[in-house]
Amino acid sequence: xxxxxxxxxxxxxxxxxxxxxxxxxxxxxxxxxxxxxxxxxxxxxxxxxxxxxxxxxxxxxxxxxxxxxxxxxxxxxxxxxxxxxxxxxxxxxxxxxxxxxxxxxxxxxxxxxxxxxxxxxxxxxxxxxxxxxxxxxxxxxxxxxxxxxxxxxxxxxxxxxxxxxxxxxxxxxxxxxxxxxxxxxxxxxxxxxxxxxxxxxxxxxxxxxxx
Amino acid sequence: xxxxxxxxxxxxxxxxxxxxxxxxxxxxxxxxxxxxxxxxxxxxxxxxxxxxxxxxxxxxxxxxxxxxxxxxxxxxxxxxxxxxxxxxxxxxxxxxxxxxxxxxxxxxxxxxxxxxxxxxxxxxxxxxxxxxxxxxxxxxxxxxxxxxxxxxxxxxxxxxxxxxxxxxxxxxxxxxxxxxxxxxxxxxxxxxxxxxxxx
Numbered sequence: 001x002x003x004x005x006x007x008x009x010x011x012x013x014x015x016x017x018x019x020x021x022x023x024x025x026x027x028x029x030x031x032x033x034x035x036x037x038x039x040x041x042x043x044x045x046x047x048x049x050x051x052x053x054x055x056x057x058x059x060x061x062x063x064x065x066x067x068x069x070x071x072x073x074x075x076x077x078x079x080x081x082x083x084x085x086x087x088x089x090x091x092x093x094x095x096x097x098x099x100x101x102x103x104x105x106x107x108x109x110x111x112x113x114x115x116x117x118x119x120x121x122x123x124x125x126x127x128x129x130x131x132x133x134x135x136x137x138x139x140x141x142x143x144x145x146x147x148x149x150x151x152x153x154x155x156x157x158x159x160x161x162x163x164x165x166x167x168x169x170x171x172x173x174x175x176x177x178x179x180x181x182x183x184x185x186x187x188x189x190x191x192x193x194x195x196x197x198x199x200x201x202x203x204x205x206x207x208x209x210x211x
Numbered sequence: 212x213x214x215x216x217x218x219x220x221x222x223x224x225x226x227x228x229x230x231x232x233x234x235x236x237x238x239x240x241x242x243x244x245x246x247x248x249x250x251x252x253x254x255x256x257x258x259x260x261x262x263x264x265x266x267x268x269x270x271x272x273x274x275x276x277x278x279x280x281x282x283x284x285x286x287x288x289x290x291x292x293x294x295x296x297x298x299x300x301x302x303x304x305x306x307x308x309x310x311x312x313x314x315x316x317x318x319x320x321x322x323x324x325x326x327x328x329x330x331x332x333x334x335x336x337x338x339x340x341x342x343x344x345x346x347x348x349x350x351x352x353x354x355x356x357x358x359x360x361x362x363x364x365x366x367x368x369x370x371x372x373x374x375x376x377x378x379x380x381x382x383x384x385x386x387x388x389x390x391x392x393x394x395x396x397x398x399x400x401x402x403x404x405x406x407x408x409x410x
Contacts, residue, residue: 052265
C-alpha cells in the first residue's frame with residue numbers, strides 16, 4: 001500500500017496511531033522510503049525529550065525549540081542517507097548534542113565579549129552557584145529547582161551533556177559513548193566527576209531532604 | 212576495614228557497573244557505614260535531580276517543524292523535469308543546436324549574407340588587375356563562354372536601378388567587381404594564343 005504523503009491527512013492520523021508501537025528503526029526506514037506519516041510518529045515520540053534536553057542544555061526555551069526543530073529537519077533531510085548501523089536514539093542525540101554544544105559555545109563567545117574570557121566551559125555560571133551562601137539564600141526563596149538547574153549548568157560541557165543524557169533522557173552509558181564519540185570508560189569518568197560535583201554542590205539540599 | 216574507591220561506589224549507585232562488580236559493592240556496603248552513606252547520598256541526589264522537571268514544547272512547536280519540513284521538501288522539488296540539473300543542461304544544449312541550425316539555414320536561403328563585404332572584394336581587383344581596358348570591355352560582354360570548363364558569367368541586370376538606394380548601388384557594384392575579378396582569375400589560367408568563343 002502506498003503511504004500517505006500529507007501530514008494532516010485523516011488517513012495519516014490513523015496510521016500514526018497504529019504505528020505508535022513500531023520501533024524507531026522501522027519508522028526511520030519508512031521515512032527513508034518517503035513515508036511522511038512515519039516521520040510524524042517520530043516527531044510526536046521525540047518532541048518532548050528533545051525540547052527538554054535542549055532546555056536543560058541551553059536554558060533558553062525559544063532557543064531549545066529552535067534547536068529541536070533543527071534536529072527534526074536534519075533527520076528528515078538526511079533520511080535517504082540513513083544507515084541503521086547504530087540505534088536511532090544514538091543518532092538523534094548525537095545531532096542534538098552537537099547542536100547544543102555549538103549553541104553553548106556561541107553564546108559563551110557572545111558573553112565573553114562583554115563579561116570576560118570564559119575558558120573553562122560554564123565557569124561564568126559557576127559564579128552563581130557558590131554552594132553555601134547562594135544555596136541558603138535561594139532556599140529562603142523556596143526555589144530548589146533553580147538551584148539544581150544552576151548546579152547542572154555550572155558543569156563543564158561534556159559532563160553536563162553526559163549527566164543530562166544519563167539522568168534525564170535515560171540514555172545508557174554505552175549509548176552516551178556513541179553520542180559523545182568517546183570511550184565507555186571516558187563516559188563513566190565523566191559521569192563520576194559530574195555526580196560527585198553535584199553531590200558536593202547540592203549538599204545543603206540533600207541535608208535538608210534528610211531532615 | 213578499608214573503604215572502596217568513590218568511583219566504584221558512584222558507579223554502583225548509578226548502575227554503571229556489571230553484576231559481578233555490583234555484588235562485590237553490595238557485600239561491602241553491608242559492613243561499611245561510611246561507604247553506605249556515600250551511596251545513600253547519591254541515591255538522594257538522584258531524587259533531588261528529579262525535581263528539575265521537563266519542559267513541554269509550546270503548542271505551535273509541531274506546526275513549526277511541519278512547516279520547516281514542508282519548506283525543505285518544496286525547495287528540493289522545484290518542478291519535475293526542470294528541477295533536474297541534467298535536464299537544464301540538455302535544454303541549453305538543444306537551444307544551442309537550434310541556433311546553429313537556424314544560422315546555417317539562413318545562410319543557405321540568403322547566400323549574400325555569407326559573402327565577404329565590398330571592401331574585401333575590391334582588394335583583388337586593385338592588386339591583381341594587369342589587364343588592358345580592351346580586355347576588360349570584352350569581359351563586360353553579356354556572356355563569355357570559355358572552353359576549358361569555364362562557366363559563363365551572365366550579366367546581372369537591374370543591379371543599378373534608378374530607384375535603388377545608394378547602399379544597394381554599392382553592393383551591386385561590389386558584386387560586379389567580384390565577378391570581374393573571378394573571371395580574370397579564370398582567364399589567366401587559359402593557355403596563351405587559344406581563341407575565345409563569344410556569342
